[in-house]
Amino acid sequence: MKKVGILGGTFNPIHFGHLRAAEEIREELRLDKVIFIPSGIPPHRAASEIVSFAHRYEMVKLAIAHNSFFTISDIEGQRAGKSYTVDTLKLLKKEIEAKFYFIIGLDAFLEIDTWKSPKELFTLTHFVVMPRIGFKQEEILAPLRKIFSEEIKRKGDVFILPTGNCVYFCPIFSLNISATHIRRLLAEGKSIRYLVPKEVADYIYRKGLYRRGNGKEKDLS
């Protein structure tokens, strides 16, 4: 069965940190492909600071265009209302026959017990947790212990769950880039060169995204 990585995110905007992480994990776990899934209205984020789904989708598309292992899905943009990972994965399972590897930063993984139906989530996919600066690998266990009362077995960097699925800690060389920092630079009128692919930077400038004081971004037309 094919092995498919899934990288969900707000991608507000996508940057080299996301791209490099997906590439390293694809190589390390020998994934057949990685699907980037920009979120709709993310359940955990204030919608106001996030540019439209259409813009974020377009930027991801531009960023992955040159990597044949990378694809994009608009599955979360198609659904009205908030999108929850558990619902997205159930829909994807119907479309694609594959083993799923949900890629996530350690910072985000620490809150996984607050996501919708966390136990069910771990029946639908393996997880691949990436290190983030300031977080320790051992912290992976804390949210898992809140979800499962059973013992969680560990073999090196792999945590084996009672559902039979695994959480892989994948020690990639993480680039210290965040979308928050990129948005701040743009708001201050500073350069974002070498933080995002050129095609993404060109798109941001062309559409006037993330500029301070311009209120809403221009419509995607």
Ligand code: ATP
């Ligand atoms: P923000 O700064 O707006 O919170 P972000 O840069 O963290 O955004 P997201 O779209 O929230 O980007 O991230 C999507 C996924 O990619 C998350 O699992 C996050 O932990 C991970 N991620 C973000 N930046 C990096 C990076 N530099 N290296 C590795 N993983 C990253």
